[in-house]
Amino acid sequence: MQYRRADVKGGTYFFTVNLAQRHLRLLLNHVEILRAAVKTVKQRHPFHIDAFVxxxxxxHAIWTLPPDDADFSTRWMLIKSGFSRHITMNERRNASxxxxxxxxxxxxxxxxxxxRNENDFxxxxxxxHYNPVKHGYIHQASEWPYSSIHRYIKAGVITNDWGCGVDSNDKSDYGER
Incomplete structure (x- = not known):
């Protein structure tokens, strides 16, 4: 079966992008390189970042693409390659x-x-925003420095204590149904 990606011009998409070696901390160790890669791609291939952690x-990210554009694949390829070019090559690579x-x-x-709709968004x-709590890195979502939650708090969309008291095993309200 051939996998087909959604192709909606001007669409809003949720993404999860993983390191190949999940035990590494490359993204936090080089977060400024990642930010620069995202910024460079955004300048050349505009999109709106609705949420990011x-x-x-x-x-994880949510992007909204321009009305005449559905090409998120190129953007991710450029971000990933832009980040990779600035990281010392010492990772495992298979023959392929x-x-x-x-x-x-x-x-x-x-x-x-x-x-698909406002509730899904x-x-x-x-x-x-809750993902760092879910993974046990922090106790309160607003404690995580690498999250768009701070923009939502500053805008008054949520409060600084948002997500406190939620059982991290109860994911029903946090996108994992």
Missing amino acids: VLPDHL RISKGERGIWQRRYWEHLI ERHVDYI
């Missing part, structure tokens, strides 16, 4: 990656989900 070994001249930093594929934003 960076964890040690993966990231070596033969294709690929680095072994990122998983080749990523998860994408077309946001809100659930995925909540999932993004």
